Amino acid sequence: MIKVGIIGNGVASTTAVREIRDKDQTVEIDVFTDERHPYYPRPNLIDLIAKRRTIKETIRYDLDWYKKNDVNLYLSTPVFQIDTKRMAIKSTSMDHEQYDSIMIAVGCRPFIPPFEGLHKNNVHVIRTLDDALDIRKAVEGAGREIVIGGGPLGIELAAAMKEIGGDPIVVTNEDRLLPLQLDDQGSKVLTKQIEKKGIQVLFGFECRELSGDEDVTGIVSAQKDEIKGDLVVIATGVRSNTIIAKNSGISYHHGITVDDYMQTSAKGVFAAGDCMEWNNEWYGIIPWATASSRIAAQNMIEFGSAKFNGITPSNQLQVAGIELTSIGIVNPGFPDYESIVSVDIEGGKYHKAVLKDDVVVGGISLGNRKVALKLRSLITKAEKVTNIKQSLFETE
Numbered sequence: 599m600i601k602v603g604i605i606g607n608g609v610a611s612t613t614a615v616r617e618i619r620d621k622d623q624t625v626e627i628d629v630f631t632d633e634r635h636p637y638y639p640r641p642n643l644i645d646l647i648a649k650r651r652t653i654k655e656t657i658r659y660d661l662d663w664y665k666k667n668d669v670n671l672y673l674s675t676p677v678f679q680i681d682t683k684r685m686a687i688k689s690t691s692m693d694h695e696q697y698d699s700i701m702i703a704v705g706c707r708p709f710i711p712p713f714e715g716l717h718k719n720n721v722h723v724i725r726t727l728d729d730a731l732d733i734r735k736a737v738e739g740a741g742r743e744i745v746i747g748g749g750p751l752g753i754e755l756a757a758a759m760k761e762i763g764g765d766p767i768v769v770t771n772e773d774r775l776l777p778l779q780l781d782d783q784g785s786k787v788l789t790k791q792i793e794k795k796g797i798q799v800l801f802g803f804e805c806r807e808l809s810g811d812e813d814v815t816g817i818v819s820a821q822k823d824e825i826k827g828d829l830v831v832i833a834t835g836v837r838s839n840t841i842i843a844k845n846s847g848i849s850y851h852h853g854i855t856v857d858d859y860m861q862t863s864a865k866g867v868f869a870a871g872d873c874m875e876w877n878n879e880w881y882g883i884i885p886w887a888t889a890s891s892r893i894a895a896q897n898m899i900e901f902g903s904a905k906f907n908g909i910t911p912s913n914q915l916q917v918a919g920i921e922l923t924s925i926g927i928v929n930p931g932f933p934d935y936e937s938i939v940s941v942d943i944e945g946g947k948y949h950k951a952v953l954k955d956d957v958v959v960g961g962i963s964l965g966n967r968k969v970a971l972k973l974r975s976l977i978t979k980a981e982k983v984t985n986i987k988q989s990l991f992e993t994e
């Protein structure tokens with residue numbers, strides 16, 4: 599009987615469990631997580647903060663799911679090392695031995711810039727269910743919330759805070775929102791829509807310091823400007839968790855490096871999801887985690903049976919009714935790409951298709967789900983659109 603150990607219990611891990619169970623009912627599966635809750639999708643945390651979901655509704659797989667799938671789940675069990683010779687997983691409580699294959703699926707941690715005053719009360723990050731509960735409670739007692747970071751997470755978080763009666767301001771050092779997913783015009787349209795919802799946005803603010811004594815009272819910029827606020831959430835990106843690889847002599851760069859089979863530099867040890875880097879590529883999004891973990895799972899039970907080909911990165915954002923989809927190349931920056939754009943600032947609509955040799959290779963759709971679906975389909979088909987260039991954003 600094959601025995602596999604999976605470190606981590608996020609979407610990469612549970613996707614691997616499902617993939618393994620689809621193919622083989624007899625594999626023995628152990629899953630280790632440092633969290634106290636069973637699996638929940640992280641996007642649900644925004645709903646939890648906005649009080650659209652209870653804790654029970656946030657959790658997707660309760661303990662019964664693990665029982666039904668015959669998985670030994672070790673909650674609150676941080677793993678710090680793999681003994682790659684003995685194929686043993688070393689947790690803080692004991693060694694678990696003799697796995698045929700091991701998968702590292704430990705995700706990311708929030709990246710926190712070295713601001714002064716980080717130790718003060720009411721300074722938060724958002725990654726786990728417990729972080730979300732802390733933030734929701736803190737918003738109830740706060741006058742004004744400061745969200746540092748103009749990426750998808752910062753914006754969604756601010757919208758959730760607004761929904762439960764908060765007064766959030768989004769602060770970014772960039773000159774536009776979602777710099778990776780949008781262009782200048784798209785950011786202008788999104789900013790206007792967000793401001794219409796009563797959320798203030800401040801660009802070009804280089805935060806250096808969190809002010810206050812024990813409790814945070816605001817943030818201070820490099821130019822000594824201050825914004826007052828009694829709750830600060832730092833949403834300035836993430837970094838892969840590579841510490842297990844480092845402790846185990848396994849190669850890593852930005853993430854844990856893997857080959858096309860998702861195998862790390864250690865034979866029989868695989869990595870998938872946010873903690874993994876493949877072919878110098880890395881993403882912190884669910885499609886990356888699920889695609890890579892399916893490949894890893896297949897190779898864990900039959901090595902060589904599946905190869906990873908990468909993904910077309912895509913982001914979907916729902917901010918208080920604003921639909922945004924950003925897929926593939928959206929800011930090409932080379933003359934051999936063509937961009938077709940349609941803008942309606944007041945109506946909150948922005949569409950962009952990026953073409954190379956008349957094939958759609960990327961796109962943005964703000965405010966229209968049907969256009970988003972059409973762009974996604976055109977990108978997947980990768981066929982020439984020469985004859986329909988003028989009607990790319992028509993959906994009827």
Ligand SMILES: Cc1cc2nc3c(=O)[nH]c(=O)nc-3n(C[C@H](O)[C@H](O)[C@H](O)COP(=O)(O)OP(=O)(O)OC[C@H]3O[C@@H](n4cnc5c(N)ncnc54)[C@H](O)[C@@H]3O)c2cc1C
Nearest residue numbers: 606607608609610631632640677704705871872882883884
């Ligand atoms: C609030 C929020 C909203 C998001 N919304 C979206 C979205 O709309 N769309 C999208 O594509 N992406 C979204 N993301 C990103 C997405 O959630 C991640 O890409 C995804 O969770 C990655 O899955 P993963 O399994 O690789 O890692 P994770 O989900 O981070 O899971 C890693 C697991 O490993 C465990 N772990 C870590 N270290 C150890 C250790 N030493 N020992 C034992 N266990 C350990 C963790 O506790 C966790 O269980 C969002 C993220 C957040 C935080």
